[in-house]
Amino acid sequence: MSQYTIVFTALINLLGIAGIVVWHLQGRSRPNERLITQIVFFLAMTATLVCARIMPFRFDAPHLDGTGTLVVMAKILWWTHLSWATIGFVRIYIVLDGRPREARLIQDLLVAIVYLGVLLSVMAFVFGVPIGTILATSGVFAIILGLALQNTLGDVFSGIALTLGRPYTIGDWILLPDGTEGRVVASNWRSTYLLTGAKNQVVMPNSVLAKQGLTNVSKPDEAHQLVLGVRIVPTRAPAFVLRVMLDALSSCNSIIQEPPPSVSLIGIDAAAIEIQLFFSVTSLAHRSSAKNEIIDLVYRHCIANGLALASPPGTQIISDGQITVPKTSTLTLLKSIALFSDLTEEEQHAIAAGAIEKRASSGEELLAKGSVSDRLLIIREGVALRRDQDEIVARLAPGDVLGAWGVFAGQPESSQSLTLTPVTFYQIEKSVFDSLVVDRPRLIEDLAGRLHRHGSHSDTGAPPPNHSDGTRADLVHAIRSMFGAH
Known part of the structure; x- marks a missing residue:
């Protein structure tokens, strides 16, 4: 090997090591600068590699001296910088494409493919290892490993399917058929983490989520309709009762007034007029406070208008006298x-x-x-x-x-x-x-x-405040505490 080639080979190693040092000094908080550094050093190494007439895609038996070691190191460093530059492009694409945080699963999968491809390339083009034989032999181990890890692999591939299908994103409130509900605060290869309204963390395996239907309450928005049943003693006309219930809904500060809430008369008999109140809240986290206020307002409006709440079905006491409801003094x-x-x-x-x-x-x-x-x-x-x-x-x-x-x-x-x-x-x-x-x-x-x-x-002079109960205001704090951030 000529002196000219030795100098360029040494320069490739210096560029590779310098690129690694600069890459680490920049830190993870500067991904764009890291990508530029990776591209610059990779292009410089590629140009030097061409000048040194070293082919990284071809296996050449190394010389048994220091020069051969330099060539092997130069090829390894070049393949390493190629993988980092490719991964940098993948991460920048995900950011610019506006993908949600759960796209981290796709990113990790692509990164793993890149590293695996580079590892096989180094083994084949630098050390001359017969990759075909290794791949054929590893198939048996892959079958054994797949049988041993079938539950874990089921969670992994279910996580990929959920990520690609995007039935929910980080921050969405989801409701499961078994009654479990909460905000999605994290998602990884194996599990999805929910923060319930009681401030408990529920860990759901991805395979469980993929097998059952879920309701995404946050789509298209977080507005959620609630229904409250009311039974009124039929001492007044149903139209009058309907107006009183509409007044009760109109006076509520905790519900959405546009579109306006509604009232439906669903039945009547000698004991009661059965009514359903339909109203919406801005979030599931506010349903308790909204129901509390609605119940209080229904009671106050009924008393103010001389209406009485009827007993539950089957509990009426037979009376010969007429029911009288005193008005509020x-x-x-x-x-x-x-x-x-x-x-x-x-x-x-x-x-x-x-x-x-x-x-x-x-x-x-x-x-x-x-x-x-x-x-x-x-x-x-x-x-x-x-x-x-x-x-x-x-x-x-x-x-x-x-x-x-x-x-x-x-x-x-x-x-x-x-x-x-x-x-x-x-x-x-x-x-x-x-x-x-x-x-x-x-x-x-x-x-x-x-x-x-x-x-x-x-x-x-202002409506009562809506206290936080698992809302998006608590989401950042929940995620930070989950991963130990302060």
Whole structure:
């Protein structure tokens, strides 16, 4: 071998080693720079290899001296850099193609194929190993290994099938036939990890997921429809009951109002009118809070309109008398409001005696934005809204209070209050509360302090917050904690 060839061979080894050092120094956080480095060093090694007249795709018996060792190392380094450059292109393609995180399975599969191909090429073109014989012999071992690992291989290939079919992506909420449900937080070769609403991690083998049907609640979006059954004693016409149930749904802050919720009458007999309420929530994680609010509102609207809930089927007690349902009195309504629950019986009776019942048609303004109210309004029947710049900030139902900030704290209204449906309400002038200050000087201050601490139903001016329960806001934290990141 000529001195000229020896110099180029040594240069190939230096370029290969330098490329490895630079590649590691750049770190994993700079994939684009790594790929450029791999391509530059690979092209430089290829050009030098051509100049040295060394054919990496052909096996040449090495010389039994230092020069032969240099040639073998040069070929190994060239094949190594070829595999890294190819893998870099694969990873960049997956990123630019906008694939989800679970495409990591495809990436790992392609990387394994590249490494296997390079290993066989090095064995064949550098060391002259007969690959055909090895492949024929390894077939027997592959059969034995496949039988021993058939369950694991089933999970692996099921994971590949799920990745290619994409029935779900990382972050989707899925529901399985056995009742298991949760968000997909990770997926690997063998298993898929679900984070349930109870903050538990469920590990599902990919073969199990591939064999059963699953419901992806997050597609096309996370809005989910719920159904709640209600039975009402038939003391009023079904049309009237239907309107009351629609009012209850219209006053709910936890559900989606567009498209509007609906009510269906599904049956009637002497004991009850059977109704189903259909409403949607933004996410399955909010279904409990939405159902809680709907049940509370159904009860409040039924009491406000003189309706009674019927007993479950088969539990009715036969009675000769007519069922009577008392309507809510002013005193009963006051006692149900948290703001006045600590008042004495005498104070509650005095406030109830000063209440004046009034009615307002739909779309009528009750309190203007920026005004300091000198009267308290308590909704007895119907639905009202608090609106700010054409956006609804709260929906008010029977038992909700308006004007408390002005009467007790002297603060202006942060939003406009108007009726959504015809509303019946009680109006209590500030002078009624001022008359009670004679016997209890700190009454107004106590009510103002209670208002600041707890509000008065929806009088805080905004719907109740939706607490996180396995939502996407917790997804990043769950993934980081799962893999030990902080």
